[in-house]
Amino acid sequence: MVVLLQALFSGLALGGIYSLVAVGFNITHSTTRTFNFGQGEFLVAGAFVAVSGLLLIAGKGVTDPLEQADVSMLAYGGGMLAALVIPGILGVLLYLTAVRPFAGRSGLAWVMSTIGFGVLVQNTALAIWGPSPMVMPSPLGGEVIRIGGAGVLPQEFLVLGASIVVMLVLDTVMRRTRIGKAVRAVAENRNAATLMGIDVSAVVIGAFVVSSALAGLAGMLVAPITTASVFMGLTLALKAFSAAIVGGLDNPRGCMLGGFLMGLLEALVGLWHAELREIAIFLLIIVVLVVKPEGLLGRRRVEKV
Numbered sequence: 001m002v003v004l005l006q007a008l009f010s011g012l013a014l015g016g017i018y019s020l021v022a023v024g025f026n027i028t029h030s031t032t033r034t035f036n037f038g039q040g041e042f043l044v045a046g047a048f049v050a051v052s053g054l055l056l057i058a059g060k061g062v063t064d065p066l067e068q069a070d071v072s073m074l075a076y077g078g079g080m081l082a083a084l085v086i087p088g089i090l091g092v093l094l095y096l097t098a099v100r101p102f103a104g105r106s107g108l109a110w111v112m113s114t115i116g117f118g119v120l121v122q123n124t125a126l127a128i129w130g131p132s133p134m135v136m137p138s139p140l141g142g143e144v145i146r147i148g149g150a151g152v153l154p155q156e157f158l159v160l161g162a163s164i165v166v167m168l169v170l171d172t173v174m175r176r177t178r179i180g181k182a183v184r185a186v187a188e189n190r191n192a193a194t195l196m197g198i199d200v201s202a203v204v205i206g207a208f209v210v211s212s213a214l215a216g217l218a219g220m221l222v223a224p225i226t227t228a229s230v231f232m233g234l235t236l237a238l239k240a241f242s243a244a245i246v247g248g249l250d251n252p253r254g255c256m257l258g259g260f261l262m263g264l265l266e267a268l269v270g271l272w273h274a275e276l277r278e279i280a281i282f283l284l285i286i287v288v289l290v291v292k293p294e295g296l297l298g299r300r301r302v303e304k305v
Contacts, residue, residue, distance in 0.1 A: 006150035007267040013156035013225070015263025016163030020218040021240030022247065022255035023170065024211035029249050030187035031207040034099055034110050036091075038118015039215050039240070040233025045090060045121055046083040046216025047228035048129050051136050053082035063129060068137040076139040083220040084213045090121065091212025095205055118233075125230045133227040136220075155224040162221055166214070167256050174252060183207065187250075239266075242281060246288050248298025257297060 021043070025035055036042070052062040057078055058070035098113035140154030174180035185193040186203045194200050218240075219233070226232060239262055247258025262281060269280040294300050 002149040009152045011264035011267030013159040015260035016160050017218045017222045018240045018243045018262050019256045019259025020214045022244040022259045024214040025244045026252045026255045027207045027211045037114045040237030041118035041121040042087045042212050042215035043219035043233040045087050046219030047223040049086045050079040050083040050220040053079040071137045071139045073139045083216045087216030088209040088213040091208040095208040133229040136223040138224040159221045248295025251297045254297030
């Protein structure tokens, strides 16, 4: 029971990371019917920008080792702001250079362009910080907290709490505000939204900013658990995309649900056989696609002809 409880906490924390990135996939898909297949590299950008921000606040160089004494809650807040802003700016550049030129055209040129943009971000990070992982201490310290005999890292609580708060705020904005209504209108019918006076271009750019910022935040939150590495993004983004498919790509709440399900499944299967975690994840995807192709909370679209 102790091991099971520990796996549940770890799975929920990991699920929070998947959920943040999965919601980012949902936002861009809803507004443009495209994805950022370089999303994993935006996690890398968020992690390293946060580490560098903390180092600069401490008066060190951007490639120096980061010590526990350098990571106060105030400094961590500054690093988090940088991890949101810089990937958000990269999201604007991604849209303007890799998505908008191909929007509305036949083919999947935007797939290769977003992948290429992600490779550019990854290699830039590699040139600046090098291939070696960088340790990022948690602002809450590294001492294990005991709950019911299970050992839980303080950063796991921070990841879970931050991801839940961010997702609740996003859900409220999408359902209760004029901005959220504008985003949903663009997602439903861009032409009709334009006729109603909605600035579709601004909404779409905002969608890429939010999506990229969520990936940057996820990278910063997970870095104290896994270390910041220029190669960490692909696996996390792939699993987050899988979570979005399981929960329902057109439903942000479904993406959140899919992320937590994916994290729990990975943690629980890891108790049995760690090497079967990826197999279990993709078996779940296959089962969901066979039984409910639109995802657990997705809606089936019916087009009249």
